[in-house]
């Protein structure tokens with residue numbers, strides 16, 4: 001069976017880490033997988049080449065693919081674009097929306113080899129393994145009406161935070177199923193003491209709960225969740241929340257590990273098609289310097305193998321290779337520590353391939 | 357000059373910590389301040405007594421006061437109230453809105469005596485001193501339209517995130533002025549890569565900047581801000597943001613100190629009238645057990661002296677007394693540590709009064 005994979009390197013360090021993912025995909029081909037690899041432009045590079053952050057051609061390729069591997073998008077040179085619809089981020093948001101990638105899985109797990117990289121005291125994060133399930137195609141990111149307009153003689157900016165029952169139910173099921181496969185604890189995060197949209201959210205989560213009797217559902221206000229992530233993150237197994245809260249909490253959770261350069265993510269639609277990308281951004285400050293950590297990108301390949309291509313054994317092989325490299329003491333600059341060997345992007349890629 | 361102060365103990369541990377604040381106010385009277393003290397009901401206790409979380413009488417007293425001291429509101433027994441407008445939180449939100457308390461100051465500072473209480477490694481938080489300026493009467497908390505309604509055969513929940521230029525300018529000035537009095541660095545937090553309302557926010561902040569040439573203004577996306585607070589919190593001096601992001605980030609920042617039981621907050625309107633309250637909540641699990649930490653409430657009295665009553669010397673005296681008690685090794689359970697003496701709410705109050 002042929003797996004159609006679209007690689008979208010993007011901006012900043014995207015191309016460098018994508019190059020390592022590409023080498024890894026070739027190694028998977030050598031190991032027997034039938035992968036058909038396409039490439040395309042998205043983000044700032046696509047705007048520069050075609051005037052659009054998500055060219056028609058890229059979208060068509062994305063729709064035809066079984067899975068998409070994305071590096072990262074964005075950079076300061078595009079931040080000043082007056083027309084928001086041309087910004088690199090809109091390429092990413094357009095892919096999510098057009099492909100219906102509503103289910104965003106963001107694991108925040110601590111590699112034991114990197115425990116010292118965390119800002120938190122070791123005992124608070126040792127063994128940390130949280131899965132944040134974020135709704136990705138609704139909420140305030142896409143709600144209408146939105147804009148900036150004149151009212152009573154001054155300008156007013158507005159956005160709409162909106163969810164329907166079916167949208168909530170759909171992401172709720174992803175989260176409950178994830179909890180069933182893991183520690184069987186699901187914490188739904190909302191602001192039901194203030195926002196009506198999240199009252200509905202909480203209601204739907206409660207309604208689903210009896211269908212998953214083995215999962216223990218709890219609710220937490222978003223401010224408290226942010227606090228609890230700092231105070232005692234190991235209390236969490238799976239967390240589920242909307243697009244905006246998920247954006248904030250998943251970044252905070254990722255940073256608890258101290259090694260965001262290690263964390264992959266998946267964005268899935270109803271048919272299992274998915275987009276895979278590192279949790280970190282395009283890091284324009286270190287782009288082109290062979291300094292970026294390629295591991296989150298290579299682990300995104302593993303996540304793709306598991307969730308979209310049905311190649312769990314290959315996923316495990318990749319993950320084992322990454323573990324091996326860490327055991328061997330290799331570190332990129334972002335996770336460097338005393339007594340370990342600091343290496344560049346290429347050398348880290350070499351090492352993973354050698355251990356694969 | 358008579359200072360009219362309204363004390364609203366509220367729910368949970370509110371009454372216990374308010375009792376200590378009251379003793380402190382009496383001590384301030386003994387020290388020569390002319391304080392006229394009123395009391396009132398707000399939150400769950402007000403709902404139980406009058407069927408409303410913010411009775412007319414309380415609102416009238418609040419309007420007449422120079423400053424309000426609030427304990428905390430909320431508890432599980434009111435979380436199931438179907439009618440959101442009756443929930444304890446609406447009492448708090450009603451006070452904020454009716455009094456126009458748009459400027460919320462939430463300091464997150466680490467007491468050197470409590471450095472070990474933080475989840476973070478000591479070197480990352482030693483000397484931490486952040487001031488979060490949160491807009492408190494606008495944004496998605498109060499935006500219209502809002503609600504839950506039937507659309508296309510299913511229910512949909514929606515809220516509106518809205519800010520006008522004048523609302524943004526008003527809170528921006530508070531933040532710039534605060535930065536001028538402190539480290540002269542202001543970080544404005546938004547999500548201008550996705551939300552139009554925060555594009556306007558950023559624009560207005562940039563427009564104000566030239567009027568405060570001594571302040572260095574920067575911008576950060578909210579997801580990155582959550583991450584940076586965990587990674588390297590000491591990079592921040594003053595942060596300014598909207599109601600919802602401020603709710604989340606100020607709780608995360610407070611928790612960085614590990615001692616949220618120590619942190620007061622102020623909510624000010626255009627005429628300097630203010631409401632002062634601890635950053636922590638009503639902690640129903642420990643209510644009535646003489647276990648709550650009264651220091652955030654007593655430090656709220658100090659903040660009130662400084663910002664609303666123009667009694668800076670008295671504020672310093674209170675703060676010095678709290679510092680003394682910590683130096684003496686007294687700790688409530690929430691900040692207990694080895695070798696220190698754990699005491700209850702009353703005994704902690706006694707100690708502060710003795711040191712006053």
Ligand SMILES: CC(C)[C@H](C(=O)O)[C@@H](O)C(=O)O
Nearest residue numbers: 074089092093247549550579
């Ligand atoms: C780049 C931006 C639009 C995006 C988001 O906010 O979703 C990013 O922060 C993320 O979390 O994937």
Ligand SMILES: CC(C)[C@H](C(=O)O)[C@@H](O)C(=O)O
Nearest residue numbers: 193194223430445448449603
């Ligand atoms: C109780 C709640 C409505 C309130 C808020 O969200 O503003 C609280 O969390 C706070 O931060 O003061």
